[in-house]
Amino acid sequence: MQNKCFELPEKADHVLNVEGLFCPVPIARATERMVSVGDGEVLEIRATDPGVIIDIPAWCHGSGLEFLGYRREAPRIVCYVRKPRAGAFENGASTRSA
């Protein structure tokens, strides 16, 4: 467990394993999974594509999700994303007004 970048949650409510999959499939799977994540809940995304540390924050920023950070468990990168309590995420995309 290295590179603890932010204050990461002890435990996630949902876990998505996208190891061995490459851009943009991890994001497509995460988008699908986010539909079943409840407001305020945390999704843990376990990936091996090194680009997720760029893509996941960008995805969160556009979609109104909260990127909590990541840690490296070589060769894996584990990212944490929280769906905001306001329920801004529907059908895999935010309904937040631009």
Next chain:
Amino acid sequence: MSSREPIKALALLSGGLDSSIALSLIKSQGIEVEAVNFHTGFCLTDAHRALGRTANKNGTPYRNEALRAGAHEQIPVRVVDVSKDYLPVVTKPRYGYGQAMNPCVDCRIFMLTRARKIMEEIGAKFVFTGEVLGQRPMTQHLRAMQLIEEQSGLPGLILRPLSARLLPETTPEKMGWVDREKLLALTGRGRRLQMLLAEQLKIGEYPQPAGGCCSLVDPNFARRLRDLYDHRDPESIQPEEYVMLKVGRHIRITAQVKIIVGRNESENRFLEMWRAQRWILTTPDHPGPTTLVDGEPTDEDLAEIARYAARYCDGKHAPEVTVLARRGEESRTLRVVPRGEYDIAEQML
């Protein structure tokens, strides 16, 4: 315009220069935008990522440009994996292929049909794209654009903000949802005006140079893909096999068996990842590449493949080379005469 209900639109977003400009133009007209980015399985970024290539000397991985553009404009981007449903578009395109194996007309119809469904689902009124009139010979001329609109069930509902003033008025313009006067009249393949606009509109770090992200337009990739479809049921092909088409030297051994020989460290590492299910050959006594076997080789095939592995290692001029073949827990050691250089060319894909 300010007292009206907010109008929502769906962007078809690649995150390249043109679609980033289109996004900025529409968003700046007070339209609420969501974007969709389709993963067909033929994008180049997956291979860059799989091989651990970096976009610059600082070791930054290749980024997903659609997500970058979405984050820059703070709009949600829905990445949709359509790779399974996309297969017939590539294998049996109704409107044929472009210069390589790119079924661009069918591809646009497929994507816009999917976009229409998402548009309806999210309550958007229209779809917009970064297309420029005359930029691409197959899809970006008036007749093709009209055909694509009709076939995707979006007549009058596809706005192309970069060329809108050269095209017939669309519903969003007629209804006053979008001000046509604020849209552009660009045409052709040049990028100079777009680059100036990008500066004015502050659209952020768009990808440089342009060049697209679709492997289907690459003749080398297309040759390997055709070979794969000729020898396999396309339905049985796994996603990683499409990535493999972008890696290494490909040599067909028999109708059932093909090999991939790594060309550098990162390709060798990538090929090693698949050794649980596929034979991997290396030459323990000589520096050399990893050779991956695609298909189920007979003992005879494996001995022959070992000669290729020997051919590409530093011992290629030795009278005999030891080759180690491994698959999962299985392993065999073979002593072979390296194959000569002269007779490989015609098996190369």
